[in-house]
Amino acid sequence: RKEVEQDPGPFNVPEGATVAFNCTYSNSASQSFFWYRQDCRKEPKLLMSVYSSGNEDGRFTAQLNRASQYISLLIRDSKLSDSATYLCVVRGTDKLIFGTGTRLQVFP
């Protein structure tokens, strides 16, 4: 079983749509959780950290369920510029473990 699992997509949604990505992780000792965004042929960039209480940053909302080892990302009012691959990332004691990513394509 992979340490971090995501639905690879692609998710094709119209502008303005709400889209949700899910992620599960296998190591219950994982300490920190993140969502990264990766554009084609570029390095990943931190989108937001994920906290147990849930957190929101503009149109983006992240949730963490430690009991279920489940992380989610909700994007509201999708923009064309949101088209990218979204990587679920889990941090253990020292290193980051990346999921395979979920590809999002927003169309006009």
Next chain:
Amino acid sequence: GAVVSQHPSRVICKSGTSVKIECRSLDFQATTMFWYRQFPKQSLMLMATSNEGSKATYEQGVEKDKFLINHASLTLSTLTVTSAHPEDSSFYICSARGGEGNTIYFGEGSWLTVV
């Protein structure tokens, strides 16, 4: 602007030759640097973790004699792909941990093509 610089961004080399990729932290001291590899449509896979002044710790399945990592200073780590083969063609990304909050920053990545 970038706080971690990787160079070169793209490199083409002949099969059997070696190629070096540099990763520099620009305005902070990086106690730990990480090297990842990403094949097309796949996730970033951690290759090794390097701490300044000590030997790198390689992940299972990564050949340490093929992928030489040197972390000689607090601002520079290098990855040398020795005797490169076409299957080594990939996107190599470094990240560095340091600065305020011990944040992890990524380099811009290096595209390696072995012909």
